[in-house]
Amino acid sequence: MEGPNHARRFVTLWLIASAIATPLVVLLLGPALPPGKASEQASGQVADNTVLIGMSTPVLLLVVLYLLYAVIYFRQPRGAVLEGPGVRGDSRVQTTWLVVTVALVLALAAYGTVRLYADRGAGSGSGPAPLTKPSGAKLPVQVIAQQWYFTYRYPTHGGVETPHLVLPVDQTVELHVTSIDVIHSFWAYQLGVKADANPQVDNIAYVKPTKVGSFEVRCAELCGIWHGEMFDRGQVMTREGFETWIHQQQVNFAPATKVLPPYGRTYLPEPKRRGE
Amino acid sequence: MAVSAAVAVLGTLIGLYVSLWAKNFPRTVAALAAPPTGGANLTLETVAAVGKKLSPQHPEWVSYLVKSNGRWIRSTVFKVPAYSVVHVTLYQFDTPTGLRNPFLSQVQGTVGGTATLDGKAFRSIEPEEASHTFAVPELGVFVPLAGVPEEAKNQCEEGPCELTSAHRTITFSFRTGARGRYRWQCFVPCAAGWLLGNGGPMQTLGYMDGFIDVV
Numbered sequence: 001m002e003g004p005n006h007a008r009r010f011v012t013l014w015l016i017a018s019a020i021a022t023p024l025v026v027l028l029l030g031p032a033l034p035p036g037k038a039s040e041q042a043s044g045q046v047a048d049n050t051v052l053i054g055m056s057t058p059v060l061l062l063v064v065l066y067l068l069y070a071v072i073y074f075r076q077p078r079g080a081v082l083e084g085p086g087v088r089g090d091s092r093v094q095t096t097w098l099v100v101t102v103a104l105v106l107a108l109a110a111y112g113t114v115r116l117y118a119d120r121g122a123g124s125g126s127g128p129a130p131l132t133k134p135s136g137a138k139l140p141v142q143v144i145a146q147q148w149y150f151t152y153r154y155p156t157h158g159g160v161e162t163p164h165l166v167l168p169v170d171q172t173v174e175l176h177v178t179s180i181d182v183i184h185s186f187w188a189y190q191l192g193v194k195a196d197a198n199p200q201v202d203n204i205a206y207v208k209p210t211k212v213g214s215f216e217v218r219c220a221e222l223c224g225i226w227h228g229e230m231f232d233r234g235q236v237m238t239r240e241g242f243e244t245w246i247h248q249q250q251v252n253f254a255p256a257t258k259v260l261p262p263y264g265r266t267y268l269p270e271p272k273r274r275g276e
Numbered sequence: 277m278a279v280s281a282a283v284a285v286l287g288t289l290i291g292l293y294v295s296l297w298a299k300n301f302p303r304t305v306a307a308l309a310a311p312p313t314g315g316a317n318l319t320l321e322t323v324a325a326v327g328k329k330l331s332p333q334h335p336e337w338v339s340y341l342v343k344s345n346g347r348w349i350r351s352t353v354f355k356v357p358a359y360s361v362v363h364v365t366l367y368q369f370d371t372p373t374g375l376r377n378p379f380l381s382q383v384q385g386t387v388g389g390t391a392t393l394d395g396k397a398f399r400s401i402e403p404e405e406a407s408h409t410f411a412v413p414e415l416g417v418f419v420p421l422a423g424v425p426e427e428a429k430n431q432c433e434e435g436p437c438e439l440t441s442a443h444r445t446i447t448f449s450f451r452t453g454a455r456g457r458y459r460w461q462c463f464v465p466c467a468a469g470w471l472l473g474n475g476g477p478m479q480t481l482g483y484m485d486g487f488i489d490v491v
Contacts, residue, residue, distance in 0.1 A: 146463070148413075151379055180376050181376065181465070181472045225485070229459045232413075253379070253382060255399050256378065256379045256381060259400070259402065260379060
C-alpha cells in the first residue's frame with residue numbers, strides 16, 4: 001500500500017498556516033512594533049519592521065512546521081531499531097530553496113535601499129553629505145556629545161547651546177551629530193533617530209516629529225565609565241511652545257553663549273591633553 | 277583531584293577579585309546637617325596630585341577629597357538628604373586646564389543660579405580658567421571651578437592640602453529632589469597624561485567622579 005504524499009501534504013499545511021498567520025501577525029503585532037509613531041522616521045521604521053516580520057513569518061512557520069511534521073510522522077516506533085531510508089539529493093528541492101532564499105534576501109536588500117533613500121536616511125546618520133535631503137524648511141540642531149553628556153546647539157537661534165533637546169512638532173529637523181572627544185552614538189529612541197557621534201565628523205540625520213510629548217535620549221556607543229548614565233529626556237513641543245522655550249534658553253544661557261566658539265560643523269577644541 | 281584543585285584556585289582568584297573590587301569602592305560620606313539653615317553641608321577640596329597617603333597606588337592622580345570628622349579623606353560617594361538644600365564649600369588647589377565645552381563655564385542648577393568665588397558671586401567664568409567642574413547632570417547642577425593661577429606661590433604639591441597653600445574658595449548650594457543615586461563628575465579633561473584628559477582618575481570611582489546618594 002502506497003503511503004501518503006508527505007511533500008504535498010506538508011506544503012499544503014504550510015501554505016494554509018502562512019495564509020492565516022501572516023495577516024494576523026501583520027495586523028495585530030505590526031502596530032505594536034518599536035519604536036512607535038512619534039515621528040515620520042519612527043513610523044517608517046514601524047512599517048519596515050512590519051514588512052520584515054510579515055516576510056519572516058512564513059519562513060519561521062516552514063521551519064517549525066517541518067520539525068513538528070517530522071516528529072509526528074517520522075517517529076521511530078517504540079522498541080524498534082530501524083535503518084532509515086537512503087537520502088539522496090533532490091535537485092528540485094535544492095533549486096527551490098536557493099531561488100526562494102536568494103529572492104527573499106535580494107527583495108529585502110532592494111526594499112531596504114529604497115526605504116533608506118526615499119526616507120532620507122530613515123532616521124539614521126547619513127554622514128556629512130547625505131544622498132537625499134528632505135524638501136522645505138529645516139530646523140538645524142547640532143548634537144554635541146562628550147564624556148558623558150549631550151548638549152544641543154541651535155545655530156538659527158543665536159547659536160545658543162542648551163542642556164536638553166527640545167524640538168517643534170511637524171517641523172523637519174536637520175540634526176548635526178558630532179563629538180568633542182571620543183566616539184559616542186546619539187539615540188533618540190522614540191523619534192527613530194540613531195546617529196554616530198564621532199569627533200571631527202558632522203553626521204547628519206533628519207527627523208520630523210509628529211506628536212507632542214517626551215522622548216528618551218541615550219548614548220548607544222560604549223564610551224567610558226558613565227556611558228550608562230549618558231541619558232536625558234527630550235521634548236517635542238508645539239511651535240509656539242518651542243519659540244517660547246528657545247527664547248527663554250537664549251536669556252538663561254546668555255553668559256555661556258558669549259564664550260562659545262562660532263558655530264561650526266565640528267569642534268575639537270583644546271585642551272586635547274592636560275598640559276598641552 | 278586536578279579538577280578540584282583547579283576549581284579551588286579559580287574560586288579563590290574570583291573571591292580575591294570581588295573582595296578587591298568591593299574594597300576599592302569608595303566609602304560613603306554623609307554630609308553634615310546644617311541646623312540653622314536646614315539642609316546639609318558638604319566640604320570638598322580638589323588637588324592636582326592626591327598623594328601617597330590617600331592613594332598609594334596612584335599618588336599622582338588628580339582628585340576630589342571630602343572632609344569627614346575633621347579629616348580629608350578620598351571618597352566621592354556622598355550621602356545627602358532628599359528634598360533639601362545642600363551647601364557646598366569647595367577649596368580648589370589645582371591650576372587651570374580649561375573646559376573642552378565652554379558651555380559648561382556657566383553656573384547652572386544652583387540656588388539663585390550663582391556660586392561664589394573667593395567671596396564674590398559669579399554666574400560664569402572664562403572657560404580656559406576652569407580647573408574642574410562639580411556637576412550632577414541629572415539634577416541639572418553644573419559649577420565651574422576656577423583654578424589657582426599658574427604663577428601663584430606656595431602651591432600645594434600633593435593632597436591633602438591645607439588652607440595655607442594657594443587656593444580658591446568656591447561655595448554654592450543646590451536642591452536635592454527625590455531619593456536616588458545620582459552620578460556626579462568633573463567635565464574638565466584634567467587627567468594628566470591621558471589622551472583627551474579623560475582616562476585614569478576621570479574613569480575611576482573615588483577620584484574625579486562618584487555618586488550622590490539622596491536618602
